[in-house]
Amino acid sequence: MPGWATGERQATEDDDLSYAARLLAWFDAGHRDLPWRRTRDPYRIWVSEIMLQQTRAAAAIPYYEEFLRRFPTVEALAGAPEAEVLAAWSGLGYYSRARNLRAGAALVVERGGFPSDLEAIRALPGIGPYTAAAVASIAFGLPHAVLDGNVIRVISRVSNDPGDIRAPATRKRFQAAADEWLHRVRPGAFNQAMMELGATVCLPRAPLCLVCPVNSTCEARMAGTQNQLPVKLGKVKPEAVESRVVIVRRGQWIFLRQRDADARRMAGFWELPGLEDIPALIDTSVVGNFQHTIVNQCYSVTVYRGAMPRGSAPAGGKWMKPELFTDVPITTVTRKALELLRKR
Numbered sequence: 219m220p221g222w223a224t225g226e227r228q229a230t231e232d233d234d235l236s237y238a239a240r241l242l243a244w245f246d247a248g249h250r251d252l253p254w255r256r257t258r259d260p261y262r263i264w265v266s267e268i269m270l271q272q273t274r275a276a277a278a279i280p281y282y283e284e285f286l287r288r289f290p291t292v293e294a295l296a297g298a299p300e301a302e303v304l305a306a307w308s309g310l311g312y313y314s315r316a317r318n319l320r321a322g323a324a325l326v327v328e329r330g331g332f333p334s335d336l337e338a339i340r341a342l343p344g345i346g347p348y349t350a351a352a353v354a355s356i357a358f359g360l361p362h363a364v365l366d367g368n369v370i371r372v373i374s375r376v377s378n379d380p381g382d383i384r385a386p387a388t389r390k391r392f393q394a395a396a397d398e399w400l401h402r403v404r405p406g407a408f409n410q411a412m413m414e415l416g417a418t419v420c421l422p423r424a425p426l427c428l429v430c431p432v433n434s435t436c437e438a439r440m441a442g443t444q445n446q447l448p449v450k451l452g453k454v455k456p457e458a459v460e461s462r463v464v465i466v467r468r469g470q471w472i473f474l475r476q477r478d479a480d481a482r483r484m485a486g487f488w489e490l491p492g493l494e495d496i497p498a499l500i501d502t503s504v505v506g507n508f509q510h511t512i513v514n515q516c517y518s519v520t521v522y523r524g525a526m527p528r529g530s531a532p533a534g535g536k537w538m539k540p541e542l543f544t545d546v547p548i549t550t551v552t553r554k555a556l557e558l559l560r561k562r
């Protein structure tokens with residue numbers, strides 16, 4: 219087994235073959251049937267990889283299918299208005315990903331096709347080392363290893379490496395191990411098999427070592443340390459933030475305001491106003507409360523309902539019908555707040 223970071227066992231060529239062969243045989247025998255695994259179209263793989271950066275596979279499937287129904291080709295995405303792309307992304311969060319996808323699609327169209335080498339793929343907006351390696355290996359069969367959370371967990375355990383996975387030196391060592399272990403003939407399948415192993419067998423809390431296809435070469439299992447790995451030190455606790463939003467209705471219409479075009483997050487999105495944004499507010503009452511985490515901030519959102527006299531609506535707002543919400547970008551907090559009201 220190549221890439222052992224610790225342990226006394228010497229690597230042999232047989233280990234190379236057996237690890238890759240067993241992993242791929244296991245993957246070929248029955249992996250999850252995910253829609254992006256039925257294609258080698260770089261555009262579709264790119265969309266899926268960007269969605270999967272912050273979203274679990276099962277949750278991403280309906281968004282992926284709807285996104286490709288709306289924008290079936292890179293040309294369709296490049297030519298779509300930004301508001302329509304953001305609306306299709308609503309619910310997935312981290313909207314800069316959608317903006318980057320659209321900007322990247324415009325570049326691909328302008329240059330006459332999808333780039334087919336790692337550096338050129340990496341140069342597209344919003345594409346980091348992981349996504350570039352995934353697209354390069356899966357769509358183009360290029361020998362680049364991916365390193366995502368699942369792969370990191372597998373490598374830390376198979377090599378019984380107690381390094382802090384937040385430390386750059388550990389990441390570098392794990393990337394070197396992944397590059398070395400990579401199957402040269404089927405790099406895309408090998409990368410997907412590593413990720414699949416982490417997602418379905420080498421689970422964070424209770425790894426299924428008994429049914430694991432690589433258990434005979436797993437150093438952590440032999441040492442009994444699999445539940446202590448990977449090591450992640452200094453996790454940042456999310457900052458608690460209080461927020462109050464208000465739902466003002468007039469018949470079927472709901473009053474929303476648009477976020478500034480240069481807002482740091484969700485620029486141009488429509489959202490419920492804050493309680494303090496409507497000075498003329500009357501008849502307020504509490505609907506409920508929910509938690510919403512964005513990056514390192516945990517919002518405790520209290521939802522109010524209220525009314526405002528005619529002619530007192532603040533500037534920058536608009537009355538909208540909920541049917542319109544599939545065509546304009548709406549913040550997730552607003553969707554959650556309206557859902558809370560609907561359940562009451």
Ligand code: SF4
Pocket residue numbers: 372375376419420421425426427428430431432433434436437438439444
């Ligand atoms: S044997 Fe256990 S710890 Fe090792 S890779 Fe397999 S599931 Fe993970």
